[in-house]
Amino acid sequence: MLGLLKTVGLGVLVASALAVTSLAHAEDVKLMDGVAPRPDDTRMTAAGAFKKDPPWVIGMSDFGVNANTWTVQVAHEAENAAAKDKRISKFILLDAGFDQKKQVADIEDLIAQHVDAIIVQPVTSTSANASIAKAVAAGIPVILHTGRIDSDAYTTEIQGGAEHFGKVMGDWLVKTVGDNGKIWVLRGLAGHPEDTNRYNGLLESLKGTHVQIIAEEHGDWQYDKAKKLCETLYLNNPQVDGIWSSGADMTRACVDVFKQFGTPIPPISGEGNNGYFGQWITDGFKSISPEYSPAQGAAGVRAAVALLEGQQLYKRYVYNPDGWDKDKASKYYRDDLTANVWWPSELPEDKLKEYYGKK
Amino acid sequence: MYRSLFNILSGRNTRQGLWGLPLLVALLISLWLTVETTQFATAENLFNLVAQAMPLIIAAIGQLVVVLIGGLDLSVGSVMSFTTAVLALDQPAIVLIPAVFVLAAFIGLINGLAITRFNVHPIIATLSTQYIVLGVTRILRPVSGGTVPEIVIDAVSGSFLGVPYPVFWGIVVILVAWKLLYGSRYGLHLFAIGGGIASGAESAARNFGVSDRRNIILAYVVCSCFAAVAGVFLAGRIVSGDPNVGLLFELDTVTAVALGGTQLSGGIGSLHGTVIGALVMALLANGMNLANVSPFVQTAIKGGILLAVVGLQSRKKMGL
Numbered sequence: 001m002l003g004l005l006k007t008v009g010l011g012v013l014v015a016s017a018l019a020v021t022s023l024a025h026a027e028d029v030k031l032m033d034g035v036a037p038r039p040d041d042t043r044m045t046a047a048g049a050f051k052k053d054p055p056w057v058i059g060m061s062d063f064g065v066n067a068n069t070w071t072v073q074v075a076h077e078a079e080n081a082a083a084k085d086k087r088i089s090k091f092i093l094l095d096a097g098f099d100q101k102k103q104v105a106d107i108e109d110l111i112a113q114h115v116d117a118i119i120v121q122p123v124t125s126t127s128a129n130a131s132i133a134k135a136v137a138a139g140i141p142v143i144l145h146t147g148r149i150d151s152d153a154y155t156t157e158i159q160g161g162a163e164h165f166g167k168v169m170g171d172w173l174v175k176t177v178g179d180n181g182k183i184w185v186l187r188g189l190a191g192h193p194e195d196t197n198r199y200n201g202l203l204e205s206l207k208g209t210h211v212q213i214i215a216e217e218h219g220d221w222q223y224d225k226a227k228k229l230c231e232t233l234y235l236n237n238p239q240v241d242g243i244w245s246s247g248a249d250m251t252r253a254c255v256d257v258f259k260q261f262g263t264p265i266p267p268i269s270g271e272g273n274n275g276y277f278g279q280w281i282t283d284g285f286k287s288i289s290p291e292y293s294p295a296q297g298a299a300g301v302r303a304a305v306a307l308l309e310g311q312q313l314y315k316r317y318v319y320n321p322d323g324w325d326k327d328k329a330s331k332y333y334r335d336d337l338t339a340n341v342w343w344p345s346e347l348p349e350d351k352l353k354e355y356y357g358k359k
Numbered sequence: 360m361y362r363s364l365f366n367i368l369s370g371r372n373t374r375q376g377l378w379g380l381p382l383l384v385a386l387l388i389s390l391w392l393t394v395e396t397t398q399f400a401t402a403e404n405l406f407n408l409v410a411q412a413m414p415l416i417i418a419a420i421g422q423l424v425v426v427l428i429g430g431l432d433l434s435v436g437s438v439m440s441f442t443t444a445v446l447a448l449d450q451p452a453i454v455l456i457p458a459v460f461v462l463a464a465f466i467g468l469i470n471g472l473a474i475t476r477f478n479v480h481p482i483i484a485t486l487s488t489q490y491i492v493l494g495v496t497r498i499l500r501p502v503s504g505g506t507v508p509e510i511v512i513d514a515v516s517g518s519f520l521g522v523p524y525p526v527f528w529g530i531v532v533i534l535v536a537w538k539l540l541y542g543s544r545y546g547l548h549l550f551a552i553g554g555g556i557a558s559g560a561e562s563a564a565r566n567f568g569v570s571d572r573r574n575i576i577l578a579y580v581v582c583s584c585f586a587a588v589a590g591v592f593l594a595g596r597i598v599s600g601d602p603n604v605g606l607l608f609e610l611d612t613v614t615a616v617a618l619g620g621t622q623l624s625g626g627i628g629s630l631h632g633t634v635i636g637a638l639v640m641a642l643l644a645n646g647m648n649l650a651n652v653s654p655f656v657q658t659a660i661k662g663g664i665l666l667a668v669v670g671l672q673s674r675k676k677m678g679l
Contacts, residue, residue: 126504190501
């Protein structure tokens with residue numbers, strides 16, 4: 001009996017040690033600062049499930065490279081991370097241009113090329129699910145980031161929570177304008193999941209308060225459109241206590257409108273964009289900058305490499321960092337770079353200057 | 360004799376347009392990809408290519424019908440998005456599938472009536488319906504999602520004797536369109552009406568007893584119904600409803616039609632040219648992916664090739 005207990009005890013000890021070791025392995029894989037395994041989901045890939053000898057060919061289906069300066073930088077960060085790893089012989093970057101059917105075709109093309117891993121930035125939460133499942137069924141690991149899908153048929157994901165992003169700004173705004181504040185809401189592209197989820201984060205912040213949304217419009221994350229909107233809103237009713245803006249270009253536009261009318265700039269939320277940081281530092285208005293780094297592009301490549309090395313990854317990683325204040329923004333701001341660079345970035349100095357240096 | 364054979368193949372002096380040129384471009388691209396990449400000439404990739412091109416082929420055929428009578432339908436993309444949204448309404452397929460065609464025909468009817476009865480310019484009329492339909496689609500489905508009937512998904516993703524179903528979709532759609540354009544009195548009327556409009560004699564067909572109004576209305580109804588078929592196919596491919604999935608199809612279909620040698624002024628064009636035009640566009644996308652052309656330059660290359668091919672097809676060059 002004692003022998004049996006000893007055997008069982010030893011077994012439990014060994015199993016525990018193995019579990020701890022595997023956990024440690026998964027945690028050893030550092031994908032990016034601020035990225036951590038999702039606490040409520042302990043699922044992991046099997047050790048060595050996707051192990052392959054290099055050289056590797058990695059494909060990336062980008063939801064839209066040229067949509068704005070942030071999406072361009074995501075592509076640059078991914079390409080740079082792939083170029084740094086000499087075991088990656090080829091990095092294929094395909095641009096869906098925010099076209100769902102093109103993304104389906106792009107993933108099919110990557111499968112047909114028998115790539116070793118596919119990184120997907122989904123255009124929508126459903127449109128690419130079937131082709132992602134097809135890739136996984138073909139034995140190709142699929143890494144998702146910067147967009148969720150309504151399916152579990154991927155290998156691992158890194159997701160910066162859009163609700164978190166919206167809530168960081170919402171919580172700060174509620175605190176800044178007070179319980180009875182009147183705010184404008186500048187939303188992104190109508191129908192885009194990122195817009196809907198960021199907005200849901202704001203609604204979460206407004207729960208239980210008396211903060212009133214007196215105007216709500218879609219600026220499509222664009223400077224031009226947001227400027228027209230803010231001009232109209234200001235001329236219609238300039239009495240606003242604060243502005244929740246879903247993106248930095250819209251914030252810059254709105255700040256410019258207030259400067260144009262020569263009136264104080266109300267508290268307004270921003271984003272980690274160099275041009276916006278410069279405006280924030282110079283004009284000194286109240287703001288917060290939620291973090292949403294384009295280096296998620298590099299993190300996706302690192303996740304693909306980790307899987308091909310045979311390492312274990314969690315099924316789901318989250319990226320929910322705190323918002324930045326002006327002091328932190330000042331540390332990152334670069335006067336010698338254009339407004340098109342986003343922080344934090346992993347691009348090396350020479351690439352930053354090549355892509356974003358003021359000529 | 361050789362000259363007349365050349366004329367037929369090149370479309371010169373015929374009402375078919377210059378479809379030989381895009382065919383040549385398609386063959387050259389295919390040849391280049393076969394030499395340059397190991398994956399292009401594989402069955403897997405070619406079947407992918409057919410599936411990728413199919414929504415554009417179907418919708419472009421509908422657009423061709425309208426272009427032949429000197430019109431233009433900018434609501435095509437919205438009808439496709441609307442179709443996917445309706446199909447994802449979580450109702451039985453037996454209700455949803457007929458419903459999308461009835462609704463599409465109704466949209467086409469509105470376009471046709473606005474143009475013929477109220478003399479609204481086709482661009483304005485169909486742009487208006489594009490916005491209306493897009494708005495209704497966004498009410499039905501603000502973001503992508505929902506579940507498309509299983510029968511639609513199976514009809515797109517399955518295969519028969521190793522041949523994927525999209526190939527059969529293509530065969531059926533092309534046969535139906537062939538019958539409509541070349542095997543029916545209606546097809547003849549379309550070319551007659553379009554030819555008259557293009558040459559400034561709008562009443563020419565009417566003088567021979569052809570009801571231009573009724574045929575024009577019917578052309579817009581047919582175009583919308585083809586867009587609905589393309590929408591059903593897309594819904595099966597993306598397995599969901601999506602309010603934005605049809606965006607830019609209105610322009611892509613016009614590009615495919617023009618690329619296939621059809622004159623946008625009406626009266627000249629061909630089904631095979633349109634299919635080739637759509638295939639060239641799909642080939643360009645597929646080929647640049649396989650050749651690992653940087654996404655930063657893909658759009659520019661695509662635009663350059665399209666401009667070159669369409670620019671070579673002036674009405675004068677056809678001898679008309």
